[in-house]
Amino acid sequence: MIPKREHARNSEQTYFVTSSTWERRPLFRTQTFADLFVEVLGQYRGSSYLLHEFVLMPDHYHLLITPDEALERAAQKIKGGFSFRVKKELGSNAEIWQRGFSDHRIRDWEDYRRHREYIYSNPARAGLLVDYRYCSRNGGWDGVPQRLKPPNLDAVRHG
Numbered sequence: 748m749i750p751k752r753e754h755a756r757n758s759e760q761t762y763f764v765t766s767s768t769w770e771r772r773p774l775f776r777t778q779t780f781a782d783l784f785v786e787v788l789g790q791y792r793g794s795s796y797l798l799h800e801f802v803l804m805p806d807h808y809h810l811l812i813t814p815d816e817a818l819e820r821a822a823q824k825i826k827g828g829f830s831f832r833v834k835k836e837l838g839s840n841a842e843i844w845q846r847g848f849s850d851h852r853i854r855d856w857e858d859y860r861r862h863r864e865y866i867y868s869n870p871a872r873a874g875l876l877v878d879y880r881y882c883s884r885n886g887g888w889d890g891v892p893q894r895l896k897p898p899n900l901d902a903v904r905h906g
Contacts, residue, residue, distance in 0.1 A: 761799065761813045761892050763862040766826060766848040773805035779837065781881050784808070787829045796821045797889040802866045803881035804873060809866050811859065813892055822848050856897040
């Protein structure tokens with residue numbers, strides 16, 4: 748039996764979230780789709796969640812996110828918001844997403860660091876460019892949540 752999902756309802760929890768496209772189709776190889784997805788991530792950032800790290804791969808994404816509301820609602824805004832805009836702006840009625848998403852609650856700095864490194868290395872493991880455009884490794888997001896920062900700030904810079 749699948750355990751019931753824990754409902755995250757406060758901004759004290761950070762999650763590693765993954766979702767895949769329908770039948771793992773590589774929709775995000777198309778720059779128009781990829782750019783629109785990143786725009787949707789930014790659209791809800793600050794009002795529904797903090798976005799610490801992300802990578803958008805051709806057929807899935809990974810996020811490190813701290814929701815300001817239920818995690819399910821934040822994921823719905825991202826996936827549903829993207830699907831809505833694809834239909835409205837690109838005129839596509841194609842199925843976009845697999846149902847649901849997977850998540851892992853980040854426990855501490857080491858857990859955060861491992862998942863951040865996984866996000867950063869995902870493009871290279873897939874044979875994409877080292878300076879892959881659709882990855883937060885290239886900067887500019889909400890940073891490490893204060894409660895997860897290690898006591899030694901050098902560990903953040905070098906970890």
